[in-house]
Amino acid sequence: MKQETVGIIQKALKSLQEKWGLESLPDIDIEVPKNEAMGDFATTIAMRLAKALKRPPKKIADEIVAEIKGIAGADIFDEIEIAGAGFINFKLKKEFLHAGLERLLREEHSSLRSDIGKGSRVQVEFVSANPTGPLHVGHGRGAAVGNALCRILKAAGFDVQREFYINDAGLQVRLLGESVFARYLQLMGYDAPLPEDGYKGDYVEPIAEEIVKSAGEEYLNKSFEECGEFFIDYSYKRMLADLEEDLKDFGVVFDRWQSEKELYEKGKVREALASLQQKNLIYEKDGARWFESSRFGDDKDRVVVKKDGEFTYFAPDIAYHKDKLDRGFDTIINIWGADHHGYIPRIKSALEAFGLPRDKFRVILIQMVSLLRHGEPVQMSKRAGEFVTLREVVDEVGADITKFIFLTRRADSQLEFDIEVAKEQSAENPVFYVQYAFARISSIFRQAAEKRGHGARGMWQGDDKDTRRRLDLLTENEELSLIKKLLQYPMVFEGAALSLEPHRITYYLQELAGMFHSYYNKHRVISDDADLANARLSLCRAVQIVLKEGLNMLGVSAPERM
């Protein structure tokens, strides 16, 4: 729908370009005016050209419109008018809308996808929570956004890999191991204190209990130096299994889990630093080795090998991101908690040093989730090891609702999540509003099937040749608006894919559902006029297709009954 319009304007501009003597033309913008009276599409191109042509926008618009009218294919427009300061407003013909609807019904979901990705390889790394404790709601938000984004990108023709990076080397997993060891000793009746900064959460003891059961007294008279490796490995692997399970129950699965430890073991950390060294981007100062990240826009250079010979945390991260490039990805997307934003320049620097173009590394920052209950903040103290886990919320509220709410805001804006409100199933809950529209249509189809002998999906029976479909009977304002809205989905979807903003689909779905509910209340679908009923059932079917597609992009289900 948009493409056709852009194509026609483009043709008109091309032939005017010579006459104007312009070397280049600005990009053609197409927007959907907020007021429907202003047409179905509008472009500001005449105003944009005003400066270069040194003529009033309205005159230029006149010229463009005259040119467009002579172009074959411009008959999809009912009216083209110039308004305001130089807007060109297009109104589509009903026939064109009906044809669009027909196509949507025929091709269903495939007509809603796109190939803007052209198979280019994208890697999305998300969640990547430390395997030292359960996922909290913040991780859940990252999971929901990452999951939706991957689905969207895939539907947009990108070759997407979803990856979880496991921080299984270093101090944090060691602390977990020590904490479990201490609990183990306590369970065996010894007075063993938790380590400083150890993990105090309730989840630690069950791991120790497992070890008591399976190993008994085996580690009683050993020091942590002797049996630490066992405790560390056992503990974080156990946590990791839980993380995977929690994510799975949330509806989020990964293609690949990359271990940090493995990067060390395969020598990739050394290799990556050696590679930087070869590019003369590593130097020695004060007994340490530094990566010259400031050459790529970082504030300052960063230490990669400490004075004591140990790697910094940054070193394996360099190796990890180099490895991503070595695996052949065109675009690297990282989804991080917003508190990591200061880390972006150095990773960007490393990727650039290895040859990734600047714009091929994109970071989505996930802002905090404030958990509320009846409007009151839920107290969370990380120090005491008390926090509300993703599992608790999902168990209490449900995965669909939780995901949808996480996707009702831009990722980088803070989000309030009221558990009670989410549970209430009230009108305050946007998930139900959208799902209800879908279920309502299913219900109409059930009625149509029972009372009128229609197929399960209204009249639409695939390639049933006898099925009459007089879409031209859809002439009510609400029907035409609804069709336009449906045909706008691909624009919204592409926008979401290119800007990496799943919430655009969430908003669109709420609007579409709203238009449908409104239509439903005003017009009766199943009536005695068989042709009209068939046409309206078809429209309902189309709404269902788009609702389902959108919900599917968000990873949210579309129930037939509610």
Place this chain on the structure above:
RNA sequence: GCGCCUGUAGCUCAGUCGGAUAGAGCAACUGCCUUCUAAGCAGUGGGCCAGGGGUUCGAAUCCCUUCAGGCGCGCCA
């Protein structure tokens, strides 16, 4: 001190590449169920887009500045 993010209706938030009269939901108020699901619909009220300055045909949007909130700035991980 430096850097990043945020500031839009009473509340929670959208707002496309700088475009037309700034939107939605909730809350408040008024109506609508013997007819396809009332988890719904129709309507009313509600705004110094934090403040100030600038850029231009045009600014919630871009630039500068002030204020307020959040976060980040280690040879920690």
